[in-house]
Amino acid sequence: MPLRPAVRRAIIAVPFFAAIGLAVHLDHQPLGAVTDPGHPGFALHDATAAAGLHFVHHRARFDARLANIEPHVAALGASVSVVDFDGDGWPDLYFTNSRFGEPNALYRNRGDGTFEDVAASAGLADLNRPGEGVSMGAVWGDFDNDGHEDVLVYRYGYLSLFRNVDGHHFEDVTEKAGLKRWMNSNGAIWIDYDRDGLLDLYVTGYFRSDIDLWHVATTKIMHDSFEFATNGGKNLLFHNLGNGRFEDVTDKMGVGSTRWTLAAASADFNGDGWPDIYLANDYGPEELYLNDHGRRFVLSSAGLESESKSGMSVALGDAFNRGTLDAFVTNISERGYIFQNNNLRLNQMLETGRFRNVAEGAVADAGWAWGAQFGDLNNDGSNQLFVANGFISADPNVNYWYAMSKIAGANGRLFEDASSWPAFGNASLSGYEHARVYMNRGLAGWVDVAQRVGVTNSYDGRAVALADLSNRGAVDVIVANQNQPAVLYRNHPDTANHWIGLKLVGTRSNRSAIGAEVVIEASGMTQRRIVDGGMGFASQNDRRLHFGVGRRDWVDRVVIHWPSGTQQTLQHLAVDQILTVTEPGR
């Protein structure tokens, strides 16, 4: 007997409502693994006060014509970089500030777990002045190979290069070096792109360089697209001439992207021996510039151009112990409004000429994510990921996302003009978010263990840097928070695991060994790391490389790929030591 229409409709209604119910159910499922199957193997304790770190970042104040969106425009500038500026073997910390009159801080590591701010006596404190701009970050490198790490401070304003005179005092050599350039920059890296043993500089542009944010000639200073903008500041490459001077070779080398770059990192991604440049661009796709034997860079279509997002940071690390440097790029996610998703891109340049995005579940969504770094926090031989996040925490009851949604899809000419943006007031925008600490749990994916290991604050994180601050075989985490206090997490890994640290000293290569890549092998475990000249967002890790090796009692082999092209192999190394390796001569 045929069914009546009402009965048929009722039968169809069952899976229909079940589908809606299933959507509700899936919405409430945790991202990734339901429960973390294992013990993290480390704990991070907030040791900021105990260490004597009292740095508080202050955001910039700009031209009154930008007042309606000043919290947004001035939402960057908290940075941290690690350097042993006095060569005493203890990593020190440099934080930047972003308001006129507010000093930057250079914290000297006393070696007893405490720090003292010596920025004023070193000449690196008073860098935020009208007419010169405010600091947005710093990168350290020994550009003159004299054994002392020098520093470039990039600003919304003039670049500043300081030569480390004697390990205690710094001399402003910007003019002499030919670097007195006004840029609105949020990032820079040291890179020896031509492998001549001298560190060159790549500085990224954000706002156009003709804009003085304190005296704007026009309010048309913003991006003209949320995902395909090319009207940002031009990135610049400066070639180190070796006589204390730098030459702008941007156009000659073909690396003058105008895509609102927020972060750059460099490594030899395609294994040809020449350092390439990876860019995380706000309002646009990531870019990979492959180095053609130091003669020029070629913008590569490595699978990055098809996904346009808001790249905030790029961290390089061996995500799956494959012996290659993969890229983790942070983006924006906000419930119900936008899911740009972070990218965890596996480097398959040698096999396919491309990167493959494998970010799934929890690691794909960290909120409005900023700086990130790969590091072996539990010394088990594999990397964890520390991700800072949160954009603007103000009034928790006023959310700017609704206002943002009005213009996000609109025509670019409208929001290119800052005066067309809805007034920000005291609203929050992805504020009060918590940092993430991801562990790779194999089939269970990347699991967030932040709360379990003790990372619980909800500051607006920006820069993250890693360093073994106490030379004890534990990677500590330093986070610079926007308009808020910096935080030092002292790491307490399980003591059963072993580790090895490598301090590289270049001879034919630049003395800082920036760009050197090291692969270690220990009882079936492989791990690659790079000495970075700036990585993440507005940050730079310790030049010394830290490898966890788990329960292994020795390291079978260490292969060092020096920037000069020299390859050095060390065998059968004891664990639980920091080894200084000097590059072999000719």
Place this chain on the structure above:
Amino acid sequence: MNAAAETSVTGQGVQSGWRERGRQIDPRYLIAGLITLVLVVAQFRYHVVGGYERLVLTLLICTLTETLLSWFERGRVVNLQSAYISGVSLTLLLKPQGSVLWPFALAGFIAIASKYVLRYRDNHLWNPTNFAIVALLLAAPSRVSVLSHQWGNDLLTNLVIWTFGLVIASRVRVLHITLTYVACFLVLNSARAAMLGQPVLPEIAPITGPMYQLFIFFMITDPRTVVRGRGKQIAVVVLIALAETLIRLASDRGWPLPTAFNAAPALVALALVGPVAKWFDLRLASPTRTPS
């Protein structure tokens, strides 16, 4: 020479021939053509789809669901044009968290099944794409968002869509709906801006966005869910625009609304007003049931 050949020898004959043939095209084919154009332009210019597996899955689910349910309910398989339009629209509009595919599968099924479940007098009440997206935004806001800035924010793409959209809307005789909505949006949101003491531009900016292009050409003009009669259609569109403005006002005031209301007020307004209007329209109409 036959009659058809004779017609084609004069220019006027050629024109009237094309025009006649144009008139004979099923409007659904024109709309399907337009949405395909939108898809192709958006994908090649902005990679807006985010993976072809999304498109394939959504189209597959939509057409399969339509095939099965129409056969089950009516004993025959209906024209799949509508399922195709829903599939493409959902692929363009849904932006899920990560690389998950289930929102596309569920949205495809919910969209098509809604036509068979949520009915009155043999008519479905909701535009299927509109219903599915609003349902998912309400049911799964932690996993689903709607198309926003992924479209490039430039004028050229919108011009292409508007050019073809206006021609086709005119041909399908729904142009008055599109234009009424646009006029209402501009007037009501300008008034809202004045009321709030805010600049007008940010308040009227959304209509230049991609979600609105799909909304004004494919959702509020859906021939199967609009009320009958030009006057009534205009009245309903005014009500939809009014509802949207009220939602925006509530968002402006910081009312604790579900995120869907803040993120996609136009879609929510249509989902709230459209079916009620359609229900009244059907109820007030002749008791004779319209063929489905």
